[in-house]
Amino acid sequence: MATTSTTSTGLLEHPYLTTVGLFVESHAGLAAAMERRLDVETGMSVQWFEVLIRLARTPGHRLRMSDLAAQTTLSASGLTRAVDRLEAAGLVQRAACPSDRRGSFAVLTDAGERRVMAALPLHVQHLTELLEGIFSPPELKQFAALARRLRDGVNPEAALASSPECGD
Amino acid sequence: MATTSTTSTGLLEHPYLTTVGLFVESHAGLAAAMERRLDVETGMSVQWFEVLIRLARTPGHRLRMSDLAAQTTLSASGLTRAVDRLEAAGLVQRAACPSDRRGSFAVLTDAGERRVMAALPLHVQHLTELLEGIFSPPELKQFAALARRLRDGVNPEAALASSPECGD
DNA sequence: GAGAGATCCTTGCGTATGCAACCTTCCTGG
DNA sequence: CCAGGAAGGTTGCATACGCAAGGATCTCTC
Numbered sequence: 029m030a031t032t033s034t035t036s037t038g039l040l041e042h043p044y045l046t047t048v049g050l051f052v053e054s055h056a057g058l059a060a061a062m063e064r065r066l067d068v069e070t071g072m073s074v075q076w077f078e079v080l081i082r083l084a085r086t087p088g089h090r091l092r093m094s095d096l097a098a099q100t101t102l103s104a105s106g107l108t109r110a111v112d113r114l115e116a117a118g119l120v121q122r123a124a125c126p127s128d129r130r131g132s133f134a135v136l137t138d139a140g141e142r143r144v145m146a147a148l149p150l151h152v153q154h155l156t157e158l159l160e161g162i163f164s165p166p167e168l169k170q171f172a173a174l175a176r177r178l179r180d181g182v183n184p185e186a187a188l189a190s191s192p193e194c195g196d
Numbered sequence: 197m198a199t200t201s202t203t204s205t206g207l208l209e210h211p212y213l214t215t216v217g218l219f220v221e222s223h224a225g226l227a228a229a230m231e232r233r234l235d236v237e238t239g240m241s242v243q244w245f246e247v248l249i250r251l252a253r254t255p256g257h258r259l260r261m262s263d264l265a266a267q268t269t270l271s272a273s274g275l276t277r278a279v280d281r282l283e284a285a286g287l288v289q290r291a292a293c294p295s296d297r298r299g300s301f302a303v304l305t306d307a308g309e310r311r312v313m314a315a316l317p318l319h320v321q322h323l324t325e326l327l328e329g330i331f332s333p334p335e336l337k338q339f340a341a342l343a344r345r346l347r348d349g350v351n352p353e354a355a356l357a358s359s360p361e362c363g364d
Numbered sequence: 365g366a367g368a369g370a371t372c373c374t375t376g377c378g379t380a381t382g383c384a385a386c387c388t389t390c391c392t393g394g
Numbered sequence: 395c396c397a398g399g400a401a402g403g404t405t406g407c408a409t410a411c412g413c414a415a416g417g418a419t420c421t422c423t424c
Contacts, residue, residue, distance in 0.1 A: 039316045040253050044323040047336060048226070050343040055223040056269045057351025058216070075380090085208050094402060101224045103382055108404055110380085130389045130402045148207045155212040162349035163342070168215060171342045174335060175218040181330035183225025243410090262372065271412055276374055278410090298372040298419045 058158070065154050070147040075102065075110055077151070080119060080136065080144040089136035090123065096134055098185040119143055226326070233322050238315040243270065243278055245319070248287060248304065248312040257304035258291065264302055266353040287311055 039045065063074050070077075078100050083089050091099075097107040111134050114120040119140030125131035136144075163171060207213065231242050238245075246268050251257050259267075265275040279302050282288040287308030293299035304312075331339060 037313075039320050040249070042320050043336060043340070044327055045320055047327075047340040047343065048230075048323055050340055050347055051223065051226070052269075053267075053351055054343045054347035055219065057347055058219070061350060062216075073380095081208070092402085101220075104403070105383080105405080106381055112404095113380095125402095128390075128402080132403075145205075152207050152210050152213055155216055158350060159212055159216075162345055167342060167345075168211060170338065171346075172211070172215040172218055174331070174339045174342070175215065175222045177330055177335075178339075179218055179222035179225060182229060182326060183221055241410095260372090272373070273375080273413080274411055281410095293372095296372080296420070300373070 061158060062151075062154065066147070066151060069150045069154075070143075072143070072147060075100070076114060076119075077144070077147060079107075079110060079114060079134070080140055081148075083120070083134060083136040084141060084144050089141065090133040092125065092131055092133060094131070114140070229326060230319075230322065234315070234319060237318045237322075238311075240311070240315060243268070244282060244287075245312070245315060247275075247278060247282060247302070248308055249316075251288070251302060251304040252309060252312050257309065258301040260293065260299055260301060262299070282308070 059074070066072055066074060066077060072080075079096060082096060082099055083091055093107060093111070094104070096111075097104045100107065102110060111120055111122065114134075115122060119137055121135045121137055123133040123135050125133055159168070227242070234240055234242060234245060240248075247264060250264060250267055251259055261275060261279065262272065264279075265272045268275065270278060279288055279290065282302075283290060287305055289303045289305055291301040291303050293301055327336070
């Protein structure tokens with residue numbers, strides 16, 4: 029009926045595969061648009077913005093390196109370098125952790141806070157322009173709910189880090 | 197009422213921001229899981245798999261470099277190098293385009309087809325394990341529909357490349 | 365039919381990434 | 395008190411990426 033090489037051809041249309049495909053493509057498109065504009069308007073990469081935002085929304089404006097790594101797209105080593113750069117740019121400082129001398133905190137500086145807060149409205153405005161023509165308000169809520177379920181199932185560490193709400 | 201630095205603090209909870217945050221986190225988690233397992237079970241990166249799958253589902257098993265770039269996460273130069281590596285691995289060949297001598301095709305080799313087709317069921321199985329506990333069938337359909345809308349709005353090039361359906 | 369400009373792909377260069385190895389510090393059991 | 399092992403961070407190394415520049419080809423206009 030079919031050669032070995034075509035036996036599993038039907039899987040190319042498998043619902044999980046096509047859904048994940050759409051998901052990945054939509055992410056790629058959205059990420060590219062965000063990245064481009066964020067860079068143009070604020071000179072920051074998405075990674076920087078991500079780190080700074082997470083610090084900004086944390087009481088005390090400080091987070092352990094390991095927590096930060098768990099919440100962002102970055103690996104531990106990636107985060108180390110990213111914080112190196114942020115520190116060189118004066119937006120973040122490292123601080124020793126008094127209770128565990130192995131660990132260290134990344135602390136948002138005043139300059140860092142000014143920088144995120146200046147970038148934030150531009151970013152939100154951009155997201156609004158991108159999304160308001162695509163999702164109606166109820167669809168947006170649905171989408172957020174489904175995305176949350178997916179994240180909780182697949183990235184539980186990030187989930188518990190942002191119990192109340194989670195921003196990018 | 198508030199200092200300059202806190203004026204836009206409320207934006208940290210903006211619906212678009214939190215939704216996109218969840219979306220990005222869910223993608224990161226899913227991508228990490230897929231990547232890890234795909235590498236362990238097939239020795240391929242997601243990028244390779246993505247390219248090979250798109251070739252496999254195209255009649256003639258060939259696609260222009262530019263089309264391939266538009267459909268994947270890769271930039272033009274990134275695709276060039278990826279195809280270099282795939283060609284070195286014997287999974288893909290380049291072919292001249294008769295109608296436009298600037299262009300070239302990436303063509304799936306027999307070895308390449310065997311490789312994707314062997315990987316495909318493992319991948320689908322993995323996706324199933326990941327997702328079946330998270331989304332009910334109707335939720336999956338909803339999610340796919342919303343993701344499609346988002347992709348169409350934000351990444352139109354990929355959209356028209358896969359009119360009928362779209363796999364990862 | 366000739367030149368200006370756009371398009372396709374490839375390369376040079378700088379940079380960001382992850383993995384694995386490493387050092388330091390913490391913790392646990394004897 | 396003191397191994398032995400686990401965990402937090404940082405670095406060496408190799409790799410992959412994107413941007414911008416470049417060479418070749420197509421296309422459109424006059």
